[in-house]
Amino acid sequence: MSNTAINVKNLSKRYCIGQLPDENDCMRYNPPGLRHAIEDIVRNPLAWWKSRRAKKEDFWALKDASFEVKAGEVVAVIGRNGAGKSTLLKILSRITEPTTGRIEITGRIASLLEVGTGFHAELTGRENIFLNGAILGMTRAEIKRKFDEIVAFSEIEKFLDTPVKRYSSGMYVRLAFSVAAHLEPDILIVDEVLAVGDTAFQKKCLGKMEEVSKKQGRTIIFVSHNISAVLQLTSRAVVLDKGCVIFNGTTEKAVELYAGAVGDSTVFFPVESLPRKNRGTGTVCFISFRFDRPLPIFSSDENFQFLAKVWAHEASPRIRFSMTIFTSEGTPVGTCFGPEIYGMRRGEETEFEISIPAPRLAPGRYCCGVSVGKGNPRIGMVEFDTILDVMSFEVRAEEGDGGTVAEWMRGWGPVVLPDLEYRSAPLSHSFETVANGSKIFSV
Amino acid sequence: MIETFVIEAGHTERQYWRDLWKFRELLYFLAWRDFLIRYKQTVVGIAWALIRPFLTMLILTLVMKVGKLPAGGAPAPLFVFCAMLPWQFFSTAMSESGNSLVNNSNLISKIYFPRLVVPAGSVIVSFVDFLVAAAFLVVLMLYYHFIPPSQIVFFPFFVLLIFAASLGTGLWIAALTVKYRDFRFIVPFVVQFGLYAAPVLTMTSHVPEKWRLLYCINPTVGIIDGFRWCILGGQNTVSQLELVLSVLVTTLLVFSGLWYFRKTERTFADII
Numbered sequence: 001m002s003n004t005a006i007n008v009k010n011l012s013k014r015y016c017i018g019q020l021p022d023e024n025d026c027m028r029y030n031p032p033g034l035r036h037a038i039e040d041i042v043r044n045p046l047a048w049w050k051s052r053r054a055k056k057e058d059f060w061a062l063k064d065a066s067f068e069v070k071a072g073e074v075v076a077v078i079g080r081n082g083a084g085k086s087t088l089l090k091i092l093s094r095i096t097e098p099t100t101g102r103i104e105i106t107g108r109i110a111s112l113l114e115v116g117t118g119f120h121a122e123l124t125g126r127e128n129i130f131l132n133g134a135i136l137g138m139t140r141a142e143i144k145r146k147f148d149e150i151v152a153f154s155e156i157e158k159f160l161d162t163p164v165k166r167y168s169s170g171m172y173v174r175l176a177f178s179v180a181a182h183l184e185p186d187i188l189i190v191d192e193v194l195a196v197g198d199t200a201f202q203k204k205c206l207g208k209m210e211e212v213s214k215k216q217g218r219t220i221i222f223v224s225h226n227i228s229a230v231l232q233l234t235s236r237a238v239v240l241d242k243g244c245v246i247f248n249g250t251t252e253k254a255v256e257l258y259a260g261a262v263g264d265s266t267v268f269f270p271v272e273s274l275p276r277k278n279r280g281t282g283t284v285c286f287i288s289f290r291f292d293r294p295l296p297i298f299s300s301d302e303n304f305q306f307l308a309k310v311w312a313h314e315a316s317p318r319i320r321f322s323m324t325i326f327t328s329e330g331t332p333v334g335t336c337f338g339p340e341i342y343g344m345r346r347g348e349e350t351e352f353e354i355s356i357p358a359p360r361l362a363p364g365r366y367c368c369g370v371s372v373g374k375g376n377p378r379i380g381m382v383e384f385d386t387i388l389d390v391m392s393f394e395v396r397a398e399e400g401d402g403g404t405v406a407e408w409m410r411g412w413g414p415v416v417l418p419d420l421e422y423r424s425a426p427l428s429h430s431f432e433t434v435a436n437g438s439k440i441f442s443v
Numbered sequence: 444m445i446e447t448f449v450i451e452a453g454h455t456e457r458q459y460w461r462d463l464w465k466f467r468e469l470l471y472f473l474a475w476r477d478f479l480i481r482y483k484q485t486v487v488g489i490a491w492a493l494i495r496p497f498l499t500m501l502i503l504t505l506v507m508k509v510g511k512l513p514a515g516g517a518p519a520p521l522f523v524f525c526a527m528l529p530w531q532f533f534s535t536a537m538s539e540s541g542n543s544l545v546n547n548s549n550l551i552s553k554i555y556f557p558r559l560v561v562p563a564g565s566v567i568v569s570f571v572d573f574l575v576a577a578a579f580l581v582v583l584m585l586y587y588h589f590i591p592p593s594q595i596v597f598f599p600f601f602v603l604l605i606f607a608a609s610l611g612t613g614l615w616i617a618a619l620t621v622k623y624r625d626f627r628f629i630v631p632f633v634v635q636f637g638l639y640a641a642p643v644l645t646m647t648s649h650v651p652e653k654w655r656l657l658y659c660i661n662p663t664v665g666i667i668d669g670f671r672w673c674i675l676g677g678q679n680t681v682s683q684l685e686l687v688l689s690v691l692v693t694t695l696l697v698f699s700g701l702w703y704f705r706k707t708e709r710t711f712a713d714i715i
Contacts, residue, residue, distance in 0.1 A: 094450060097452050118553075123479060
């Protein structure tokens with residue numbers, strides 16, 4: 001099928017900053033409350049009338065966005081906070097009108113901007129299924145037909161006649177998602193709803209969505225910060241930034257771009273007043289970290305190097321540093337410990353240069369957790385201070401001969417292991433030993 | 444046949460009434476929900492729809508007896524109840540639909556449907572209470588062996604009129620409350636005060652002639668008198684002036700309410 005399901009053309013939406021949007025979206029400043037409105041009219045009718053016509057400072061939540069979604073396609077919309085994702089969804093689901101532009105939609109559309117829209121705490125599970133179904137656009141006959149299926153999916157049979165206010169939050173979400181999952185629109189708009197429920201249920205939801213898109217050939221527009229869900233479900237993605245479509249193409253490329261847009265280019269990280277997740281003894285504290293380079297970008301074959309400024313609250317005869325590197329999704333890549341070095345006097349402030357010789361990270365974004373303490377895992381240790389989620393940096397692929405950039409697939413993992421070495425066994429026909437091959441091993 | 448529809452600024456205007464028809468089931472479900480939760484976790488449940496007007500009737504009858512107010516030839520409880528029936532419907536519908544949009548803000552900011560469904564649902568729920576109270580009126584009339592006069596055939600007309608007046612006022616207040624929450628405080632006051640501005644305890648004929656016209660601009664005046672005229676008859680009459688003014692003001696309320704509601708509706712999601 002290649003017919004267009006959704007065609008968005010030059011879509012824009014304007015809001016006023018710090019002001020309430022008025023009937024004409026942005027045509028006049030409108031302080032909340034009746035008293036102000038009356039006061040404005042009475043005090044100076046002429047000025048009031050003029051201000052109705054005057055233009056105020058605008059904020060374009062969406063600006064000239066255009067893209068197309070084919071029937072049966074699953075498309076992700078990603079972008080950092082405030083990029084216009086929610087506005088786009090609101091316009092698509094007709095909650096608010098665009099200021100200019102046009103969208104053509106072919107087929108029945110349903111949107112899930114939230115799980116459990118219209119759920120009422122006082123009503124029982126059974127009543128809420130009917131109510132929520134109607135709100136999402138199902139007819140009564142349709143709900144009756146799917147009722148058993150919905151209940152079975154949600155796993156709450158026993159509590160069907162209990163008011164949902166007595167449900168645990170997990171049960172509530174499961175019921176809500178089950179109703180939504182049994183909608184049968186041609187086009188489904190989903191916003192962040194998978195960020196709820198326990199892992200097992202999330203997997204079930206993802207599975208259901210995959211089934212809906214692949215087997216039943218539905219068009220899905222999926223907005224999520226959950227990068228792995230986006231990667232798993234969608235093959236195409238639209239990246240929004242400041243209200244504009246900055247990328248429209250394969251999900252893998254889009255995710256890379258998005259991850260790049262999320263981290264910024266700081267190379268100095270003051271951490272003295274940051275709240276600590278793991279409170280150490282506080283004998284020695286971190287003050288700041290910095291990279292001694294203009295951008296936090298490393299090549300995959302160079303040393304990872306940074307400077308850490310520490311301050312000794314109390315005298316400490318020996319200190320050592322350790323660090324863990326995490327991928328941008330938060331998975332630890334590896335940890336290393338340094339040797340113990342001379343101690344610090346009380347009140348002393350020193351900046352150390354710390355480096356890991358060629359950590360061989362795969363291209364991508366990473367961040368670090370750094371500790372100062374004494375000892376090591378072999379002899380027992382004490383942490384003085386730990387900073388997590390700091391020094392976000394990017395690793396670029398090394399350039400090969402002739403300026404080509406080597407490619408590294410995500411599925412290969414975050415570490416470029418040392419090159420393989422092989423030696424031929426002395427069998428019937430022997431050949432030259434090849435050591436230290438320069439090709440990247442591929443699966 | 445797969446339909447195609449277009450979203451652009453101002454386009455929803457054109458398909459509004461068709462959408463309203465498409466979402467009629469939602470109207471039913473919202474009314475059903477409001478009705479269910481209204482008496483959830485109460486001991487006597489729907490009986491409250493009876494107890495409230497019954498107690499008010501007792502108190503007002505007492506006031507009439509103490510103040511020696513004329514009841515136009517009918518038993519005082521009947522006289523009071525005939526007025527309370529439309530008045531309580533009007534006041535509940537007004538306050539319920541007034542708050543309805545704000546109370547449903549989670550729906551309004553998350554899904555699309557013609558917003559008219561929400562206040563209309565509230566008026567319908569209040570109407571169920573009205574029907575329960577009307578059934579009680581029948582019991583009351585049986586108790587007093589009171590035979591209604593022949594003009595009882597006009598009863599449905601006055602019911603329609605009070606329904607329209609409630610809807611019109613409800614639309615205005617619902618739309619205004621979205622923007623000016625002040626109305627959450629104004630409405631209870633109006634309801635309280637309105638009992639005295641409508642002929643619940645008194646008869647319109649007691650109002651001085653020079654104030655009569657102003658008094659009758661309140662659409663409930665003509666409707667309450669109409670209820671009494673067709674149920675009780677006798678000295679309870681409704682003048683032509685009252686009737687014409689009631690119908691006119693009610694029509695105006697409904698159409699202006701619709702106009703204002705439609706005008707502000709598309710920004711509800713942005714400002715609620």
